[in-house]
Amino acid sequence: MNKQLILVKRPEGLPDASTWTLKTNPIPTISDGEFLVQQYYVSLDPAMRGWMNDSKSYIEPIAIGDVMRAGSIGKIIKSNHADFNIGDTVTGWGGVQQYAIGTEKTWYKVDTKLAPMPMYLGTLGMPGMTAYFGILEVGKIKAGDVVLVSAAAGAVGSIVGQIAKLKGCYVVGIAGGKDKCNYLKNELGFDATIDYKSENIFDAVKETCPKGIDVYFDNVGGEILEAALSRLRMHARVVICGAISQYNNLEEVKGPKNYMSLLVNRATMQGMIVMDYAPNYGKAAKDMGQWLMEGKLKSKEDIYEGIENFHKTFIRLFSGDKKGKLVLKVIE
Numbered sequence: 051m052n053k054q055l056i057l058v059k060r061p062e063g064l065p066d067a068s069t070w071t072l073k074t075n076p077i078p079t080i081s082d083g084e085f086l087v088q089q090y091y092v093s094l095d096p097a098m099r100g101w102m103n104d105s106k107s108y109i110e111p112i113a114i115g116d117v118m119r120a121g122s123i124g125k126i127i128k129s130n131h132a133d134f135n136i137g138d139t140v141t142g143w144g145g146v147q148q149y150a151i152g153t154e155k156t157w158y159k160v161d162t163k164l165a166p167m168p169m170y171l172g173t174l175g176m177p178g179m180t181a182y183f184g185i186l187e188v189g190k191i192k193a194g195d196v197v198l199v200s201a202a203a204g205a206v207g208s209i210v211g212q213i214a215k216l217k218g219c220y221v222v223g224i225a226g227g228k229d230k231c232n233y234l235k236n237e238l239g240f241d242a243t244i245d246y247k248s249e250n251i252f253d254a255v256k257e258t259c260p261k262g263i264d265v266y267f268d269n270v271g272g273e274i275l276e277a278a279l280s281r282l283r284m285h286a287r288v289v290i291c292g293a294i295s296q297y298n299n300l301e302e303v304k305g306p307k308n309y310m311s312l313l314v315n316r317a318t319m320q321g322m323i324v325m326d327y328a329p330n331y332g333k334a335a336k337d338m339g340q341w342l343m344e345g346k347l348k349s350k351e352d353i354y355e356g357i358e359n360f361h362k363t364f365i366r367l368f369s370g371d372k373k374g375k376l377v378l379k380v381i382e
Contacts, residue, residue, distance in 0.1 A: 078150075087152045090379065095176070141157065198281075223238075
């Protein structure tokens with residue numbers, strides 16, 4: 051049987067457990083050109099909150115009654131495809147369930163001899179690709195830049211900061227709590243940190259970036275975005291990757307009041323969606339794989355177990371009770 055997490059209603063504000071129901075259905079059968087994946091891990095990402103809204107976005111919303119959308123990884127246990135064999139490890143969009151049907155259009159093979167499964171959902175998966183292209187292609191960093199990163203202890207932010215350090219930048223990470231700030235500075239090599247839970251964000255940004263900011267990589271929006279805009283240098287770049295502080299708002303989204311800083315400093319603010327860079331994923335994976343092997347890049351996965359524990363694990367995305375990439379193990 052196949053345990054599946056089904057979306058049953060569209061949440062208002064922070065989703066509660068009644069947003070989904072856990073159903074047990076027969077394992078699906080495959081047709082020609084398909085293969086059956088026994089899933090080991092699913093990825094939990096802030097973007098999942100937006101996918102539940104019935105509104106225009108870069109991707110269609112999850113339909114009521116459908117399996118909750120999620121990236122996943124597992125092993126092929128049946129195959130009707132000549133190029134995908136039983137025992138191959140594959141990753142794709144399998145959703146929050148224990149078994150999924152795969153095709154060559156939406157799944158690809160990975161080598162667990164090079165990296166463990168969860169890493170292919172993090173540093174070598176969508177979050178890593180987001181960090182790579184967001185900071186290099188959109189942020190256009192160069193040696194000597196002052197780079198400020200929000201949600202810096204998260205799956206994307208932690209990789210963004212490390213790549214910026216690799217490229218010779220001065221990197222300041224914003225995170226919640228002393229433990230996360232120590233992690234950024236002592237383990238990942240950030241130059242400075244800001245604890246938004248205990249510091250005035252405007253004062254702290256001014257203190258840690260006294261000469262201003264060349265690149266701000268934004269994962270949270272809200273007041274932290276306001277603080278970053280107040281310290282932009284000439285020709286600064288603001289990368290809008292996410293706005294987790296606004297995802298569960300019951301009121302209107304809070305946008306920046308001081309956007310005129312973009313005009314005064316001839317700066318740019320650009321949104322980015324990682325799917326736009328799909329043709330170049332191979333190069334990014336090669337570069338980051340090399341950095342991992344050389345010890346220049348560190349990967350952290352925060353793993354929890356049990357598909358029945360999806361909701362309380364998902365909430366960690368918004369409570370901040372995690373470090374690195376949040377992953378749920380669904381195999382029994």
